[in-house]
């Protein structure tokens with residue numbers, strides 16, 4: 001029996017597992033003991049990774065849609081040629097930017113890197129990632145406040161903190177292994193604090209729950225900042241030495257009085273004061289935020305308001321502290337630096353002459369061949385298709401027909417495309433319904449590459465199972481199209497994922513995320529390596545769980561972190577007489593993953609999962625509306641759409657709030673086309689709706 005260590009490719013924890021294999025079948029999957037992230041534990045999704053080997057149809061070939069609407073199977077060579085010719089034809093006819101791609105945070109670093117090279121460098125097309133739906137807010141917040149998209153924490157901080165504050169984050173469901181680390185915290189008198197309008201599974205397990213009004217976080221955080229200043233609960237030395245614009249911030253928050261904060265958040269004055277005291281009495285305070293913060297119309301400023309609290313109290317860079325953004329997908333961290341979408345490989349702006357020079361040298365191509373600007377954003381791509389400007393789209397490892405906000409707009413877009421390539425491990429996903437080409441690729445168990453987790457840790461994915469005839473990986477599919485496009489020498493050095501990894505390493509040299517000291521072989525069977533890990537400084541970085549900012553130096557030109565702030569804005573989509581309730585959305589259960597393409601194949605998840613779209617309604621509201629558990633309601637959204645949900649009655653949502661898990665396509669039928677002004681991340685979590693009993 002062979003044992004192969006690899007990485008779970010669901011969530012951003014990136015647990016490692018040992019797969020025991022016999023006759024090309026996984027006999028058992030055991031979470032890797034001693035691995036610093038998950039040390040012998042993992043959740044049900046990781047434990048059932050092997051279940052996918054039985055569901056992907058073996059030896060599948062690409063499919064191309066014929067004029068009569070049916071598909072014909074073709075060889076891979078024909079598939080590559082067809083897509084390459086069509087991309088070129090569309091560009092010749094409608095212009096360079098008439099083709100686009102949607103990348104992902106769930107592939108290996110090498111896979112989205114080569115996609116970014118072919119699409120963004122060679123074709124000069126726009127490619128955004130599904131990370132726009134997820135991490136874009138944190139990225140912009142980090143860049144502006146710290147000077148680089150560099151989350152500084154390490155998971156160990158959860159065990160060392162005495163105030164663990166989760167804001168819009170539900171790790172009990174979404175990051176169970178992270179929650180496991182919280183449970184291992186032995187610090188005497190430590191407190192777990194949750195800020196979430198909903199009494200989430202994490203709130204139920206916390207010491208304090210602040211059930212504020214939806215979208216009122218920014219108001220709350222500024223109020224808390226003002227009170228910390230008034231009470232002089234500050235770390236003056238840290239503020240002085242390591243930050244800028246504090247005096248302006250101090251002036252700015254003066255109008256955020258306790259009274260105003262209480263009125264706008266729905267919390268009592270006592271609750272807000274209690275929160276302030278909890279922060280002040282903590283010796284190691286850590287703030288952790290996820291989608292309840294990232295997905296809103298003033299999300300970047302909200303994330304920065306969290307950062308401001310950590311800065312002013314000196315809770316950053318030290319054990320058990322930090323303003324810590326929790327990443328969602330297994331390799332969203334990787335895609336942020338290596339997908340060539342919003343920044344160059346290894347970071348840096350497309351217009352930065354030094355970066356252009358460096359990247360062109362590493363890749364061995366002329367500077368003119370490199371992408372010249374950040375991509376159009378996801379919403380602009382979908383709007384561009386609907387406006388008839390974009391005619392070709394290639395998506396890989398994402399299912400936007402389901403996950404995109406106001407998802408009927410994607411359905412409309414898909415029908416307008418002349419070329420719509422869907423590359424996935426299942427041809428049954430919603431997005432494949434209208435595709436013109438389907439590329440079937442192998443799942444994670446059959447491929448190799450590199451992942452980067454939420455605490456900047458690189459780990460290896462290595463093939464657990466051998467491939468059958470015709471089975472190819474995402475890497476090979478993109479490489480195949482690149483060759484058919486005639487990229488020639490521009491693909492020199494990109495022959496294998498390992499070659500690509502070496503290119504990416506070189507691109508990172510000298511950047512904050514420098515990984516030049518990591519080797520492909522060194523990652524195998526390892527404990528993973530956190531960036532930065534520059535060549536020649538391996539010994540200095542030998543500690544297995546490392547954090548950034550310990551020296552108080554940030555990545556801005558002055559090396560100081562920035563206080564960034566802006567007045568709280570009116571909600572552009574308030575509740576109205578007609579739409580009196582707010583639809584909140586998010587993860588439903590530990591076993592279900594996003595659009596369910598993968599987890600519905602896992603028997604013991606599917607057997608206990610609800611089959612139809614459902615939502616949670618407050619007990620009182622249900623009573624007032626004459627609705628009982630399991631009744632159906634039709635929900636009408638402010639976006640003009642409606643959908644039917646089964647009702648589950650609960651005390652855990654507010655009277656005026658409905659909560660719908662995202663794992664059903666109906667959920668995003670109702671979400672709006674509203675984005676954060678800076679990150680363009682969709683505001684998924686607060687849609688005004690009304691409902692009636694069916």
Ligand SMILES: Nc1nc2c(c(=O)[nH]1)N[C@H]1C(S)=C(S)[C@@H](COP(=O)(O)OP(=O)(O)OC[C@H]3O[C@@H](n4cnc5c(=O)[nH]c(N)nc54)[C@H](O)[C@@H]3O)O[C@H]1N2
Pocket residue numbers: 011012134167168169170171173174175195196197198200213214215216217290291292293327328329584585586587588589590591592593594685686
């Ligand atoms: N089982 C499972 N795990 C997953 C995933 C999955 O699909 N299934 N997806 C992964 C991915 S990609 C991601 S990004 C993460 C997401 O991880 P999380 O962000 O933790 O999960 P969500 O359920 O989207 O949202 C978290 C909470 O935000 C709250 N919220 C809504 N509105 C507000 C608000 O105005 N203020 C505040 N403070 N909170 C609010 C919601 O009530 C919810 O409890 O999970 C990852 N893990």
Ligand SMILES: Nc1nc2c(c(=O)[nH]1)N[C@H]1C(S)=C(S)[C@@H](COP(=O)(O)OP(=O)(O)OC[C@H]3O[C@@H](n4cnc5c(=O)[nH]c(N)nc54)[C@H](O)[C@@H]3O)O[C@H]1N2
Pocket residue numbers: 106107130131133134135291295328329396397398399400402403404423424425426429441442443444474585586587593594595596597598662667668671684685
């Ligand atoms: N209302 C609402 N909507 C949301 C959210 C929310 O909180 N509320 N959250 C948003 C967030 S944070 C995220 S991250 C997105 C996620 O949205 P998506 O990215 O659309 O969701 P997934 O179901 O993870 O899609 C991944 C796809 O990749 C396929 N796949 C798996 N492995 C491979 C592989 O190796 N190669 C290829 N080519 N394909 C593979 C799967 O079959 C699946 O079709 O949803 C967003 N949508």
Ligand code: SF4
Pocket residue numbers: 008009010011012013014015038042043044045046047175176177178
């Ligand atoms: S916690 Fe995340 S990485 Fe770990 S097994 Fe579960 S889904 Fe996979």
Ligand SMILES: [Mo]
Pocket residue numbers: 133134135328329
């Ligand atoms: Mo996500």
